[in-house]
Amino acid sequence: MGRLRILIVDDEEDLAFTMAERLILRGFRCEAMTNGIDALKALSEEHFDVLVLDVKMPGIDGLQMMTEIRQTHPDLPVILITGHGSAADAERGMRAGAFDYIMKPIDIERVIQMIHASTGAKKDEKP
Amino acid sequence: MNEAHPRRGQRRLAFFGRIGADISHEMRNVLSVIGEYAGLLDDLLVLAETGRPLDHARLKTLTKNLAAQVKKGTETTERFNRFSHTAEEQTASFDLIAVVEDVAALVQRHVRLEGHRLEVELPNREIRVTNNAFDLQYAVFAAVGILLKCLEKDEPVAVKVDAEGSTAALSISGRAAAGDEPGGRTSRLVAVMNELGGTVNTSWNDGTLSLVLAVPTD
Missing domain, CATH: 1.10.287 (Helix Hairpins)
Structure with a gap:
């Protein structure tokens, strides 16, 4: 398996780009975007192995994106990020087909575990 | 009422x-x-x-x-x-500008998640008001909420404050879809403004919907 390509979508720009930088330092190929429209366009034009997606965003939110992605990319693993105290939204996302979800503040090692689990890659293999 | x-x-x-x-x-x-x-x-x-x-x-x-x-x-x-x-005090003397600045910042996330943005324009001076600051902030929040339901896609919500004579006017406005007027959605806002000794004036001018909240100044 080549290096995994990850797309991070979060309207909190600092969070999205810093997460991307940390994943790149760990050997992943990573893109960060701050809105659902740009992300859907990128998904239609390029290949990504995993999508890391914020649930609450302006415009198209994470759950609306999930609905679209399940039509166009049924096999793309989606890991949801939620800032909510309650996991209700993330659980709705899980029912819509997300692989897993993580609460903010982010534990980057947990995200990496989820990426590996969602793609079937082993942790000791190269990303 | x-x-x-x-x-x-x-x-x-x-x-x-x-x-x-x-x-x-x-x-x-x-x-x-x-x-x-x-x-x-x-x-x-x-x-x-x-x-x-x-x-x-x-x-x-x-x-x-x-x-x-x-x-x-x-x-x-x-x-x-x-x-x-x-929320602790029914009536207090306060600077209207400072209170509007605070509530505008606090509702910013709500507006952003609805796909819009707030554009706040406040005068560089104090406007003293003796009133219920909490309910006045609710009135601003409610007016912003009413406008959000009428706004055209991506259009900003403009918040302005001015005072003339013994009245301060908070204007909350934006470009709204034709025919999409607040109608009955303002009844609670009108009731709150009545309790504050103020008024709500809704106007429609050249595609811009404005809700103007007027309250007496000190």
Whole structure:
């Protein structure tokens, strides 16, 4: 398996780009975007192995994106990020087909575990 | 028309809860960003131990960004603290400009999640008002909410304050879809403004819908 390509979508720009930088330092190929429209366009034009997606965003939110992605990319693993105290939204996302979800503040090692689990890659293999 | 007492209590509690929930989300985001910056600093230091050169310019940017997030979080908690204290007093003398500035910042996230943005234009002077600051903030929040339901896609919400004679006017306006008028949605706002000794004036001019909240000044 080549290096995994990850797309991070979060309207909190600092969070999205810093997460991307940390994943790149760990050997992943990573893109960060701050809105659902740009992300859907990128998904239609390029290949990504995993999508890391914020649930609450302006415009198209994470759950609306999930609905679209399940039509166009049924096999793309989606890991949801939620800032909510309650996991209700993330659980709705899980029912819509997300692989897993993580609460903010982010534990980057947990995200990496989820990426590996969602793609079937082993942790000791190269990303 | 005034609001019935139990309904008033319920409405005030719901407003406080809504702002509190938004602020907790905002603070969680700030803490998450701080966490990621701290994590990235740690990653770079660990890599430096393995021989990768430290990029000092990058480190400076990261510490500057960290400080900016701390400032953002501090300002947010200060605004929420001031907002919370306004719920304690029925009537107080306050600077209308400062109160509108606070409530505009507190509803910013709500507006952003609806796909719009707030454009706040406030005069550089005090406008003293003796009134119920908490209910006045609710009125601004309610007016913004009514406008959001009528706005055209991506259009901003403009918030302006002015005073003339013994009246201050808070204007909340934006470009709305033709025929999409607030209608009956303003009844609760009208009741609250009546209790504040003020008025609500809804107008439609060349595609711009405006709700003007007028209150007496000191």
